[in-house]
């Protein structure tokens with residue numbers, strides 16, 4: 001039998017983008033819980049605990065991941081975690097889940113060793129069970145991690161088998177629905193070659209829907 005998963009989008013924070021940032025105004029930070037009969041996989045964990053630099057630059061409003069999961073009717077502990085990348089707004093709070101297999105691309109892990117890349121203490125915590133993977137990785141039957149470098153060197157997305165077909169959680173492989181649509185229409189998007197190839201990889205899955213980390217809309221075919 002084919003595994004069927006259901007995607008819950010979780011609003012984990014909003015941020016106020018600073019002036020120098022390519023984005024403007026207030027924007028959402030989403031994580032996702034992909035639930036099936038035996039549990040759920042958590043994709044991204046939002047912004048970590050209060051931090052002077054993050055709070056000064058982004059004035060975040062945080063919605064605690066444990067509370068959001070409870071309100072969604074999910075158990076406290078996921079069966080696995082997939083981190084799209086290790087920027088502060090995607091891996092914060094992951095330290096709340098020691099012992100849970102946590103998938104991160106090896107290239108991302110390497111990039112995050114550099115000073116200033118992220119807030120290290122958000123993910124570098126005792127008892128973590130990081131699984132460093134290269135490229136494709138079967139997280140569990142019906143949920144596959146796919147390397148989609150571009151936004152960061154080791155960004156990854158998910159392909160998910162749902163009741164209505166294959167869906168993709170793009171994360172930040174594309175910022176918005178418009179970016180994705182421009183790409184599939186073959187228009188110039190100003191993306192790097194690597195980012196373009198990553199979107200080609202996702203488009204080749206022929207997903208019926210694509211979800212994004214920072215866009216409150218879902219693209220549907």
Ligand SMILES: [Zn+2]
Pocket residue numbers: 087089090172213214
């Ligand atoms: Zn982000």
